Structures are given as structure tokens and as C-alpha cells.
Amino acid sequence: MEQQVLAMDVRQLDKLSVLQDADAPNLVADMARGYLGRTPPRISRMRELLAAGNASQLANEAHGLATSSGMFGMMRVRQHCKALENLARSPSLDGAEALLVQVEQAYAEARPLLMAQLGIQE
Structure with a gap:
């Protein structure tokens, strides 16, 4: 069974x-x-x-976003970016569109949590 990853891990912000x-x-x-x-x-x-x-550029971009997302505790964004990076390094891009949609959804979900945690206004 796949482990559920937090949308936002505030411990990263503490670090x-x-x-x-x-x-x-x-x-x-x-x-x-x-x-x-x-x-x-x-x-x-x-x-x-x-x-x-x-x-190759998609893999690099996904890797960069995974790294910065993890730094800010956006763990689901990180997880989906890592999956997209790994897929982009494989012979086929089949399934990449679905992963990109998951990245977007995870970001939309975690963005307000990060903003609230740090008191960032729109």
C-alpha cells in the first residue's frame, strides 16, 4: 500500500x-x-x-522543483515531481501528463498551507 505523504510538513520550515x-x-x-x-x-x-x-529537460525541471518543494515542506509536490523526474529519465513519457496534473493539484493544495504557516498575504 502506498504511504500517504503530507501536503505540508511544517518541520521543514522549522529547519x-x-x-x-x-x-x-x-x-x-x-x-x-x-x-x-x-x-x-x-x-x-x-x-x-x-x-x-x-x-531530459523535463527531468531536470522536475528535479529542481522537487528539491525546492521539499525545502519548503511541500512533500506531495516533491513526491510527484520525483516520480515525474524518474519517468522522464525512462524510455517513455507515458503517464507524464497524469503526473504533471498531480504536481499541479498538490501545489494548489499546499500553497495556501505554506502561505498561512508563514503569514504570507496574497
Whole structure:
């Protein structure tokens, strides 16, 4: 049975909070804003790469998004990106569209959780 992965793991944010100090009290929220701003264009780029059949670039993009998503505790986004990366490194892209939809859904689900956790306004 597949283990259920958390949409948002706040323990990851706790790990990042050590980077903050009196000089940069909002560092994690600022970093998260950057992540949130870059992610929709990255997902669009993955969609374009998939449509073009560019498996190697798709794998690289999925790997990058998996890494940054994991850093911010977006564990389901990370999981689906890793699956997409692995698939893109295989001989066939069959199933990649479904995985990309799962990435988008997981991001849409976790985005408001991350924003609420860090007090980020729309």
C-alpha cells in the first residue's frame, strides 16, 4: 500500500528558521515568496517540455522543483515531481501528463498551507 505523504510538513520550515536572525527575521517567508512566485511558471515550462517531448529537460525541471518543494515542506509536490523526474529519465513519457496534473493539484493544495504557516498575504 502506498504511504500517504503530507501536503505540508511544517518541520521543514522549522529547519529553515535557523537561517533567520535579528538582521533577517522574515528570511524564510521571503524565500517562500520566491518559491511561490517561481513555481507556476516552472509547472508551465514542464508542460511545454512534455508537449515538445523534451524528456531530459523535463527531468531536470522536475528535479529542481522537487528539491525546492521539499525545502519548503511541500512533500506531495516533491513526491510527484520525483516520480515525474524518474519517468522522464525512462524510455517513455507515458503517464507524464497524469503526473504533471498531480504536481499541479498538490501545489494548489499546499500553497495556501505554506502561505498561512508563514503569514504570507496574497
